[in-house]
């Protein structure tokens with residue numbers, strides 16, 4: 001049934017750069033700085049560069065571990081809140097150039113960006129706007145100039161950048177001064193120098209999911225009120241002090257629903273602003289030897305992966321290198337297990353072996369398009385047809401553990417509710433109920449044997465544009 005109010009919702013679609021970013025699905029965070037050596041989470045900016053002394057740093061090892069875990073890119077904390085730069089910035093002395101690392105000749109941004117390219121990974125940068133070392137912090141334009149200079153170094157010296165991650169954390173300078181960031185200017189610099197890069201968190205392209213514990217929303221919408229991208233509000237909700245409790249906090253109840261019809265109906269301005277789920281493989285963002293035995297269990301990582309990538313979000317998992325400059329063997333092993341799980345689980349799409357029919361697809365946009373995983377071909381229905389049945393039938397019974405659905409985001413995000421059913425004793429039984437689909441929904445089911453599976457789309461906005469079905 002067509003609801004007139006839905007029309008303006010489906011007009012909101014991703015930019016090409018947002019679409020490309022969403023297809024990155026799963027990528028890694030590298031937190032590495034003086035904190036690694038002082039055993040802290042937030043440095044205060046007084047650390048001597050002398051402490052920064054990794055003995056056997058191997059960026060190739062980080063990139064290989066990430067690739068083995070099925071990640072498609074890495075984002076490096078080029079400068080964290082402590083202000084220490086992992087590249088020899090021309091605008092400060094507080095960098096690797098003043099450290100014992102490679103006798104002051106090192107450049108970790110270069111090492112990692114090269115390693116990423118060699119391993120076929122995309123490379124992204126994290127540059128903390130909050131800088132506890134710089135005496136310019138809190139001075140207004142002077143600090144902005146400093147920040148922009150550093151941004152320019154990073155955006156011009158290291159090849160293609162896929163993401164620029166601006167943190168919303170805290171913001172107080174050493175003497176209590178606060179900097180009012182010139183976000184507009186920062187964004188212009190990124191757009192000018194790296195037009196393909198998404199600006200995440202305190203930025204217009206990718207939305208912080210609202211917690212650091214890996215918690216996800218059951219219904220994650222990418223069409224949300226424009227005010228969700230307000231940097232002041234993002235900062236308010238970000239970490240205010242260095243505390244474990246914050247890292248463990250889950251999404252607050254009042255932030256669970258960002259994009260239902262109910263929420264959007266009174267909102268004037270809407271935007272496409274997809275979520276990214278960020279968490280660390282260990283309790284902390286930085287490496288602490290005391291956490292070597294607290295690497296997240298495989299089951300937990302699989303859960304987060306399937307509820308983020310498979311819950312209409314991207315997944316940014318932090319893997320912090322240790323003091324030697326290596327990703328610890330426990331983390332390497334866990335990444336390998338996760339990668340192996342993903343490779344094995346999603347290897348053979350049983351939908352390709354089924355006959356697929358749909359009761360209400362448009363001509364030229366039929367169910368035969370559903371096994372090709374792309375935004376080019378898709379299944380569509382007439383305007384006003386907001387429900388449909390897609391039936392898959394096999395000659396020989398199959399075991400089903402995962403059902404993957406994807407919408408064609410070029411037509412926005414439409415599905416509101418669906419069910420998955422299988423055939424038992426002559427009738428269909430519901431084995432799964434879901435709400436949103438968006439980029440991707442992974443449904444975990446446990447169906448021993450079936451010859452038929454039915455995906456029932458029960459409600460959608462205006463019409464349907466389904467890109468893909470995967471049965472595993």
Ligand code: FUL
Nearest residue numbers: 041167168169238239285
């Ligand atoms: C937070 C920071 O304060 C943490 O140290 C970490 O970088 C995390 C990804 O973002 O806001």
